[in-house]
Amino acid sequence: MTWLFAFLLIFPALTWGNSEATAETNDEDLFRVGMEAGYPPFNWTQQTDKNGAVPIDGQKEYAGGYDVEIARKVAEGLGKKLVIVKISWDGLAPALTSGKIDAIIAGMSPTEERKKAIDFSEAYHHAELVMMVKKGSPFEEARSLADFEGAKITGQLGTLHYDAIDQIPGVQKELAMDDFPAMRVALESGVIDGYVSENVEGLTARKINPNFVMVQFDEGKGFELSEADSTVAIGLRKGSPLTEPINEVLGNISREQREEIMATAIEQQPGAEDDATGGFFFWVKKIVEENGVMFLRGAGMTLLISLIGTVLGTAIGMAIGMFRTIPTPKKAGKRGLFNFLNTLFSIYIEVFRGTPMIVQSMVIYYGAAQAFGININRTIAAIIIVSINTGAYMTEIVRGGIFAVDKGQFEAAQAIGMTHYQTMRHIVVPQVIRNILPATGNEFVINIKDTSVLNVIAVSELFFQAKTVSGANFRFFETFSVVCVIYFVMTFAVTQILRRIEKKLDGPGHYEPYGNQMQVQKPETID
Template sequence: MKRKMTFLSTIFLSTMLLLSGCGSGGESGSGGSSEDSDTFKVGMEAAYAPFNWTQGDDSNGAVKISGNAEYAGGYDVEIAKRIAEGMGKKLEIVKTEWDGLVPALTSGKIDAIVAGMSPTEERKATIDFTEPYYTSELVMVVKKGGEYEGATSLSDFSGAKITAQLNTFHYSVIDQIDGVSKETAMDSFPSMRVALESGVIDGYVSERPEAVSASAANKNFAMVEFEDGFETSPDDTAVAVGLEKGSDLAEQINETLAGISEKERQEIMDAAIQNQPAAQ
């Protein structure tokens, strides 16, 4: 009888512990989901001024980077703030290396990519995109006073050492320059600026806002705009929000973007160029 009672007591206690564990887990999961539903997690490099950069405080509307003492500012941050507001959610910036943005999105670590990313056909095979929130043409960043500052066409860069960011269409268009010395792609714009300053390269391919930003931040840099420039598609020169395939956020985000006029977008970009940290 004693053994029977002990056995029943063991079963009872085990059952209570199991139910207690399940209840606890359920509450934790529910809390996590609730928290996630109130937060819009956006991935960006925070190293591509004036689209996005890293700074030490919250001046000029910068947003604190998740798990970091620093803040993110720039055009992308301002657009992300408007999207989050339209969704009624709190914006969370997740600083992510460029090559890690798409994996972070597809694995669910972030809800969207707002990082000056172009909706190329290659990327569309893996993720979805919203309507564009900025459009710009390709230019070249070179040394001010150097032999390439006065260039007006691609042919002027024959023999020049040119590079662009790794895994971007910027790097592929270098092949359109006859006789160019196509240098190894670099992982970030700050790296390319250092290489240009030191003479390792003669120039790098960029979008106009970044080039304006570079020349504003460093008096030794100049932007070259082309009369006869790179051949690109509309998707190449557009910038859009990256989303998971089939994401139900697209319609809501597009509605918010549609409410930002072209004039306001340019005003936001002009402010971003003006507000960028001097080092970027």
């Protein structure tokens, strides 16, 4: 198990072939485009550069799809080099406004709400809203919105798809979901009756998964959309100098060319040629064979961030925990500084224990760039986020470990003239390290799982890779079953390693006094 742990730990080094520096530099020759790379046929992730796919920044994977081809034409028209930055949907707008990317080309509609925060180019695609339902559903033959009365319907969070549900009379509007893979899982499992989508996504879903049915409405009986809601445009920063040049490039792409690009994307998308037959184990085997390397890269990144974050967080917790046990100084100046630092540490602990890591990620990574112009490498940012989050929890764990040491040992150390620092270093800390080791291991396991929220800052950890794969192959149960096993292997390996370390620190269960040469004689055998 140890060798597997070590292998996954060093594996991220193999993923850094495409340096992130290209995506975060101020080089004017680059055109940095953000997208999910998991929403076929608009955009997806693949393992090779087949069909002219573009390398994803900071990864060994490539991006393809309609959005990628539009981005390529725009970059060529601008005379710039195209750089694709893979970011979850929630992180696209913050990445744009903070300067991490130059444009969003991800099937985004220029709604009035979005226009308050960012600018948009002219439309590069016109969409028609449809409803996706499961084959055999009572809503399969629906032809109007009224036919969905009483149905449980959802849409993607922050999109016009979700807002459009309000037009359905008597609908049960479910909570919005983060992305299309999540909605497809919900539909496949029967949690919802349908989700609102676009016709091209519906064609993709229907082609890859025969259990899905695309419901198109009769004229005048479907969703009523404004011109802005029915189009897809490129998102740009407010007042961006790229807006006019991009509009000129888009104006030179005819409607026929766009339709041809979309038709090609639908034909080339991952899984388009797959046979939908086959059982659970068939698809698990196929998914592992085709995406095993991607999963291992994600697992390696997850372990790297969680390990370093746990170690640094424990160091932070140890330092602050020790400080908070120092007796209050008697001199006014030192006492004032002590109280100030103690208050500062208390605020730090309460803030980072009282807010979700996903919020901390957005504030630290995007907020630092937007407010102070500080661009942090996304992997470094992820390690910082996990470290300070872990440190807030470990501080209280360490403090509890210190107070668990018998008070008599402090008194004995003081009696022989040891300072507080000497007492902590030579007597208390060695015991605290052993006492908090189980809690530290628990934090490590929690961090392995909590790194899944880091996809909002474009960190391609294991969960983000799983969403990408399932978004392309529509095999959600099989894909996440594979990822579930990988997570279990990682956490189980970590747990076993830490238990061995604990036993090593504990030493043997019993000791033989030095110099004891007594031999226990065996009783004589009586014939």
